[in-house]
Amino acid sequence: MMKQVLVDMDGVLADVYSQFSRLELGETGTVIDIESLYGKLESEAFPNYEKHVRSTNFFRTAPVIPDSVGGLKYLNEKYNVLIVSSATEFPDSLKEKVEWLNEHFPFIKWQQIILCGTKNSIKGDIMIDDHPKNLDYFEGKKILFSQPHNMYMVKDDCTRVNTWQDIINIL
Amino acid sequence: MMKQVLVDMDGVLADVYSQFSRLELGETGTVIDIESLYGKLESEAFPNYEKHVRSTNFFRTAPVIPDSVGGLKYLNEKYNVLIVSSATEFPDSLKEKVEWLNEHFPFIKWQQIILCGTKNSIKGDIMIDDHPKNLDYFEGKKILFSQPHNMYMVKDDCTRVNTWQDIINIL
Numbered sequence: 001m002m003k004q005v006l007v008d009m010d011g012v013l014a015d016v017y018s019q020f021s022r023l024e025l026g027e028t029g030t031v032i033d034i035e036s037l038y039g040k041l042e043s044e045a046f047p048n049y050e051k052h053v054r055s056t057n058f059f060r061t062a063p064v065i066p067d068s069v070g071g072l073k074y075l076n077e078k079y080n081v082l083i084v085s086s087a088t089e090f091p092d093s094l095k096e097k098v099e100w101l102n103e104h105f106p107f108i109k110w111q112q113i114i115l116c117g118t119k120n121s122i123k124g125d126i127m128i129d130d131h132p133k134n135l136d137y138f139e140g141k142k143i144l145f146s147q148p149h150n151m152y153m154v155k156d157d158c159t160r161v162n163t164w165q166d167i168i169n170i171l
Numbered sequence: 172m173m174k175q176v177l178v179d180m181d182g183v184l185a186d187v188y189s190q191f192s193r194l195e196l197g198e199t200g201t202v203i204d205i206e207s208l209y210g211k212l213e214s215e216a217f218p219n220y221e222k223h224v225r226s227t228n229f230f231r232t233a234p235v236i237p238d239s240v241g242g243l244k245y246l247n248e249k250y251n252v253l254i255v256s257s258a259t260e261f262p263d264s265l266k267e268k269v270e271w272l273n274e275h276f277p278f279i280k281w282q283q284i285i286l287c288g289t290k291n292s293i294k295g296d297i298m299i300d301d302h303p304k305n306l307d308y309f310e311g312k313k314i315l316f317s318q319p320h321n322m323y324m325v326k327d328d329c330t331r332v333n334t335w336q337d338i339i340n341i342l
Contacts, residue, residue: 088281094265110259110288117282121294
């Protein structure tokens with residue numbers, strides 16, 4: 001039986017830092033230096049976080065993380081892939097996330113999508129996520145995808161990856 | 172630690188048969204005798220199923236199953252409750268389902284809601300569902316909530332309940 005891989009959306013497939021930066025630039029004219037955000041959660045890093053994360057089309061128009069399309073296609077042929085996204089806190093994001101996946105990752109079927117509040121009740125063998133709070137509860141192999149907020153974290157029980165090429169190399 | 176109960180929405184909390192019957196009556200003037208639908212899936216029972224299930228507000232305005240509010244409140248105090256609904260096939264239903272839960276079951280938090288494609292990757296100790304296809308994959312205690320489509324089914328590994336009072340009596 002194929003192993004099951006749980007793949008996060010925001011910060012692993014969707015480049016939400018770029019999306020926040022773009023909106024912040026449009027709103028305030030401020031160019032944000034990503035390295036200055038190391039160690040800060042998105043909600044701490046972006047002054048207009050609450051407004052932007054709840055705005056229409058925030059998730060629908062998010063850029064795709066480089067190489068994630070080819071990377072996820074590779075995983076989808078070798079593993080049983082589930083896309084698992086924390087989303088029920090933002091009801092407007094739900095449809096946007098499904099449509100976004102349909103556009104950029106058309107090989108992912110609706111049967112493979114889970115939109116939840118917390119991820120600690122989803123079964124899997126491997127989890128790829130940028131948030132240690134999700135990986136902490138997971139009992140299988142934990143892969144931490146580098147994002148500015150987790151750059152200073154040392155997690156001995158996780159394998160850190162910086163790119164989708166890194167994921168392909170180890171899975 | 173509290174046991175985890177997975178509670179289905181359509182057919183357990185939301186009275187989708189009544190909703191389909193109401194819409195069918197409005198569309199064609201046909202009064203549908205529920206007993207005549209025994210053994211038929213919703214998609215077989217209602218001539219305009221596809222049109223209605225995908226129509227705006229179908230889920231948002233569905234009636235609540237009798238006694239489910241008090242019953243779910245009871246479960247929510249005694250168990251770790253997760254609402255698990257097959258929904259990603261119908262992207263327009265996603266926000267409607269969260270809003271419907273917020274309206275009728277305000278004690279359910281967004282952290283407790285899982286909207287998925289298939290339910291076989293959700294962990295739990297007890298599952299309440301009207302669809303045997305969901306219960307079949309489940310490893311814990313299986314509770315089959317009676318609905319017309321499952322009335323002729325004999326499932327030895329499930330406990331059949333006809334009402335929310337039955338659920339309270341056994342859980």
